[in-house]
Structures are given as C-alpha cells and as structure tokens.
Amino acid sequence: MAEPKYHRVLLKLSGEALVGENGDALSSEVLEFYAQEIISILSVGAQVAVVLGGGNIWRGNRASARRMDTAQSHYMGMLATIINALALQDALEGRGVVTRAMTAIKMDEVAEPYIHRRAIRHLEKGRVIILAGGTGRPYFTTDSAAALRAAEIHAEVILMAKNGVDGVYTADPKRDPSATRFDFITYMDALQRGLAVMDSTALTFCMDNKIPIIVFDPMRSGNIARIVNGERVGTLVSDSAAI
Numbered sequence: 001m002a003e004p005k006y007h008r009v010l011l012k013l014s015g016e017a018l019v020g021e022n023g024d025a026l027s028s029e030v031l032e033f034y035a036q037e038i039i040s041i042l043s044v045g046a047q048v049a050v051v052l053g054g055g056n057i058w059r060g061n062r063a064s065a066r067r068m069d070t071a072q073s074h075y076m077g078m079l080a081t082i083i084n085a086l087a088l089q090d091a092l093e094g095r096g097v098v099t100r101a102m103t104a105i106k107m108d109e110v111a112e113p114y115i116h117r118r119a120i121r122h123l124e125k126g127r128v129i130i131l132a133g134g135t136g137r138p139y140f141t142t143d144s145a146a147a148l149r150a151a152e153i154h155a156e157v158i159l160m161a162k163n164g165v166d167g168v169y170t171a172d173p174k175r176d177p178s179a180t181r182f183d184f185i186t187y188m189d190a191l192q193r194g195l196a197v198m199d200s201t202a203l204t205f206c207m208d209n210k211i212p213i214i215v216f217d218p219m220r221s222g223n224i225a226r227i228v229n230g231e232r233v234g235t236l237v238s239d240s241a242a243i
Contacts, residue, residue, distance in 0.1 A: 005230035008047040008123060010155040011038070012146040012198075015056035015084055017163050017218060025056045026084070031091035037218070038128060039095060040225040047123040049153055050130045051146040052088065054080025074138035078105055081142060085132035086110060092128055099128045104136030104145070116152040123153065143198035147205040158211060159227060160198060161218035167235035168195050168215050183232065184241040197237050212238040 013034065020027025038048055057080035058073075085101045092099045100122045101111040112118070114131060122129050134145040150158050164174075168190065171179040187207035190197045197203055197215055206213055216223050216234030227233045 002044070002229065004041070004044045004046045004228045006046060006156045006228050008049075008153070008155050009041070009157055009159055009228060010049045010051060010146060010150040010153070011159045011161065011224070012051050012143070013053065013161050013218065014142075014163065015053040015080065017053075017161055018084060018087070019056050026087050028091075031087055033221075034088065034218070035091040035095050035097070037221070037224045038092065039097060040222070041228045042097065042126070042128070044225070044228065046228050047126070048128045049119070049123065049149065049155060050085075050088065050128065051142060051149055052081050052084040052130065052132060053142040054078070054084055056080070057083060071138040074134075074140075075105075078133045078136070081134060082107065082111065082132040085130040089130055097128055098126070099130060101130045101132060104131075104133035107133075114149075116149075119149075119153050129153075141199050141202065143202035144205065147198070147202040147209075147211065150211050151205070151209045155211070157227075158206065158213045159224060160213050160215045162196075162215055163219065164217070165215075166217040166220070168197055168237065170195075172196075182235045184236045184238070186239060187237060190237055203237075206237075207239075210239060212236060 018026055018030050020030055054077045058076045082103055089099045089101045102114040103111045104114050106113050119129050131149050134142050146158055167181045168185055169179040169181050173179040191203055214227055214234055214236055223233050
C-alpha cells in the first residue's frame with residue numbers, strides 16, 4: 001500500500017455541509033457519506049481530526065438581528081457544534097470506527113474535554129477525533145478553532161471543505177460567471193484580495209504558523225482520499241506551491 005502524502009490531517013466541515021437535500025438540519029445520508037470518506041483515508045494510514053461548524057443549527061453571528069447578547073449567541077453556536085459532533089461520531093462508530101468527541105466546553109457526560117496531548121495520543125492510536133465547541137470562547141469562529149487545533153495537534157494540512165465550490169475563485173462563481181479558480185494562492189494574496197478561504201483571523205494564524213490549507217468540494221466522492229494521496233484537488237493556500 002502506497003504511503004499517503006499527508007499522515008495527519010484536520011478536516012474542517014461547516015454545519016451547512018450536514019444539511020440534507022430536503023432541508024433536514026442533520027441528514028443521515030450526508031453523515032454516512034462523510035463517514036465513508038473519512039474511512040477511505042484511515043485505510044491508507046492517515047490520522048484524522050475533524051472540526052465541525054454549527055451553522056445548520058445556529059450561527060453565532062445571528063445575535064444582532066435578534067437583539068441578543070453577542071457572547072450568548074456565540075455560546076449557543078458552540079453547543080450546536082457539539083450536537084453535530086455527536087451525530088458524526090455516531091455515523092462513524094456505526095461503521096466500526098473508534099472515535100473520540102472532544103469539546104472545548106466541559107461536558108463530561110457526552111464527550112471528553114479537549115486536551116491537546118490526549119488528542120494527539122488518540123490520533124497515534126488510530127482513533128478519529130472530532131473537535132467541537134469551537135475555541136471555547138465567544139467571538140472566534142470555527143475556522144479559528146480549526147486553525148488553532150491544527151497547530152496544536154501538528155496537523156500537516158487543513159482540508160477546508162466548501163459546499164458547492166471546488167476551490168478558491170477570483171470572485172464568487174455563483175454571481176460572476178467569469179470568475180476563475182486558483183490552483184494555488186499565497187496566504188497574503190488571499191488576504192489582500194479578501195477571498196473566502198476562511199475568516200481573516202484564522203487565515204492569518206495559518207500564515208504565521210505555516211499551516212497549508214486545501215480548499216475543495218467535499219461532496220465529490222473520493223476527493224478527500226485523492227488529496228491525502230497527493231493528487232492536486234481544489235486550491236492550495238500556502239507560502240509555496242511545492243508542498
């Protein structure tokens with residue numbers, strides 16, 4: 001069996017990625033699809049961490065529209081990510097994959113508290129870790145959580161799943177038919193152009209810590225495995241095109 005290019009990856013999935021075609025906030029079919037995609041890279045020896053958003057249930061930035069306290073709204077969003085983590089854990093364990101859900105907010109009855117050394121140990125034992133609760137603090141997105149956790153667990157790359165988009169474009173391809181996709185772009189170019197890779201705080205953190213990001217369409221079957229095995233899929237965001 002060929003060695004994977006990336007041995008430890010962090011997969012970032014938005015909450016919206018879990019929504020079904022009929023509008024269900026959590027689709028069992030979509031969860032099963034992602035479970036199988038994750039299994040496909042475990043089988044080649046890759047270690048997998050997953051960070052989930054919660055936008056299918058609640059988005060923390062809804063606070064102003066509802067006249068809520070912003071911090072309160074963000075904590076609600078963190079709880080939404082934990083619901084998603086438990087759903088993905090169930091889908092994976094139903095296929096025989098040993099997982100650990102770990103939360104930035106203490107919730108001992110349903111998940112382990114996130115401790116980065118324990119998370120690394122789980123990865124070394126071949127377990128999938130699902131990291132929920134964002135950073136555990138309001139005002140930070142799950143993109144920032146993905147960047148932070150990738151640094152802590154020494155992930156080699158962040159796989160940034162973007163629903164309906166197969167990479168980073170010069171403009172929104174849904175609004176501008178002339179938009180073209182980058183195969184590679186530097187962190188600084190993405191920041192200066194204001195491109196939707198991830199939020200600017202998270203992208204700056206990745207640049208400072210030299211964590212490459214691959215933006216891709218997760219709903220094309222096999223894409224995650226192709227990336228892990230070294231194929232060029234989507235858009236690479238890094239200091240160098242040669243990683």
